[in-house]
Amino acid sequence: MTEYQLIDSRDTIHRDGTIKLHGPEGFEGMRKAGQLAARILDEITPLVQPGVSTAELDDKVRELTLAGGAVPATMGYRGYAHSCCISINHVVCHGIPSEKVLKDGDIVNIDVTPLLDGWHGDTSRMFLVGDVPLKARRLVEVTYECLMIGIEKAQPGARLGDIGAAIERHAMQYRYGVVREFCGHGLGRLFHDAPEVVHAGKAGTGPELKPGMFFTIEPMINLGKPWVKLLSDGWTAVTRDKSLSAQFEHSIGITETGNEIFTGSPKGWNKPGDY
Numbered sequence: 540m541t542e543y544q545l546i547d548s549r550d551t552i553h554r555d556g557t558i559k560l561h562g563p564e565g566f567e568g569m570r571k572a573g574q575l576a577a578r579i580l581d582e583i584t585p586l587v588q589p590g591v592s593t594a595e596l597d598d599k600v601r602e603l604t605l606a607g608g609a610v611p612a613t614m615g616y617r618g619y620a621h622s623c624c625i626s627i628n629h630v631v632c633h634g635i636p637s638e639k640v641l642k643d644g645d646i647v648n649i650d651v652t653p654l655l656d657g658w659h660g661d662t663s664r665m666f667l668v669g670d671v672p673l674k675a676r677r678l679v680e681v682t683y684e685c686l687m688i689g690i691e692k693a694q695p696g697a698r699l700g701d702i703g704a705a706i707e708r709h710a711m712q713y714r715y716g717v718v719r720e721f722c723g724h725g726l727g728r729l730f731h732d733a734p735e736v737v738h739a740g741k742a743g744t745g746p747e748l749k750p751g752m753f754f755t756i757e758p759m760i761n762l763g764k765p766w767v768k769l770l771s772d773g774w775t776a777v778t779r780d781k782s783l784s785a786q787f788e789h790s791i792g793i794t795e796t797g798n799e800i801f802t803g804s805p806k807g808w809n810k811p812g813d814y
Contacts, residue, residue: 541734541746552728559727560751565658566792566799569727569753572660573790573801575607575653580664581806584814587666589643593625597636600651609653612661612730619774624650624663631759631767631776631784632721643669646679648786652730659726661755662802663788667811674762675783676811678715682760682785683810685709689738689756693791693798699734699745706758707739716765718784721776723755726790750795757788 544557546565561569583599601622604611611622626634626648627641634648641647650663665679685706692701710717723736734746738758761767763782770777778784787810790801808814 543749545751546727554729554732556733558725558733558746558752560749561727561753561792562751565727565751565753568656568658569660569790569792569801572609572653572655572658573662574660574805575604575609575655576651576660576662576790577802577804578607579603579651579653580649580662581804581808583649584666584808587641587647587649587668589641589669592638592640593627593634593636594638596625596649597621597623600649604651604653607653607655609655612652612654612659616730622651624648626650626784626786628783629778629781631718631761631778632786633774633776635772635774641668644671644675645669646671646675646783646785650788657728659728659730659790660802661726661730661788661790663757663786664809665785665787665811677713678760678762678783679785679811681710681713681715682758683787685738685758685760686756686787686789689758690789690791690798690800693748693756693793695748695750695793695795695797697748698743699736699748700740701742702756703737703740704742710758710760716761716763716782718759718761718765718767720767721759723757723788725752725754727753748793750793752793753790755788755790757786759784759786
């Protein structure tokens, strides 16, 4: 049976399996953190070009995060030493910034999480590097559609499984693989919390969505099969068949009448083609 916990601003928060329900103060904190995260991605957009290293992009993310009065939540998280995750081509998620240089035709996901005044703003976007083949562009477009279709299903009174079922149904129309090993998650004052938001499943199942719930939706869609493997560094997840993978992520809150996206781009640059 799903347990919910109404959160007061003075409460000490633990990851205890309960789904946290937040009030107006929580929504305000998440708006600020989410908008900083989105601004960071807006600011680095012109830098995502052939010849730029992922380490350079990571340095810029750290600079922008600190300038915004926040700290990168990923730095020191379970030993991770960077300010963001940067995943290129067949890397599904958690790509580690390095001296690796972006090349013409790459598709790349950049995932940032500033921790601002105790709240986590978690978001990621895909970027097209130079002249990207049509097949890769289409994968990116459909992955963004999957994100927004999932968000549309995130309504009070709906079930968590409604989100995953809608995402999976859309992706399978294109014979794409939907990654199941990694999923969205609750967040707020904790980086990762209940519930787990799987991007596939059966409609009408799972916990009921209630006003005050905060979580991410972040579908990872593969051009080939859905299977992934973890590299020896303990972080980088790649497609087993080396097919391309794409991901978009927003942090949202369930409201009395629908949902609120905390991490929408201030410039309207939510996906390639918007800029």
